[in-house]
Amino acid sequence: MPRISYFPPERLDDPELIGYLEHAARYGAPRPESQAIRAHVPAVLRSFSQNWQRTFRTGVVEHPLKELCRVYVSKTIDCHY
Numbered sequence: 621m622p623r624i625s626y627f628p629p630e631r632l633d634d635p636e637l638i639g640y641l642e643h644a645a646r647y648g649a650p651r652p653e654s655q656a657i658r659a660h661v662p663a664v665l666r667s668f669s670q671n672w673q674r675t676f677r678t679g680v681v682e683h684p685l686k687e688l689c690r691v692y693v694s695k696t697i698d699c700h701y
Contacts (some may be wrong), residue, residue, distance in 0.1 A: 627659035637662055640669040649676075 632664055633639050641659060644652040658665040675681050681689075 624657050624660070626653065626656035629659070630663075632659065635664065637665055640684070642663055 629638065629641050632641070637659065641652070641655055644650055644655040648670070654664065655669070658668055676686060
């Protein structure tokens with residue numbers, strides 16, 4: 621059972637933050653559940669999302685390294701990627 625609740629998206633009024641949650645829900649990355657937890661602190665959601673964009677979507681990290689990161693995270697949390 622999770623100890624941190626998901627922030628109710630209907631309580632957000634900042635279009636930028638709403639956009640981050642909608643994007644995660646649509647594409648599955650970053651995980652929508654994680655984003656909903658980050659939304660408890662808007663500055664955390666904003667900072668994480670902006671850095672995710674810069675790192676993973678706009679080409680700073682090459683695709684093979686992204687895959688290694690995914691495998692590492694999956695093995696770390698024992699998710700059987």
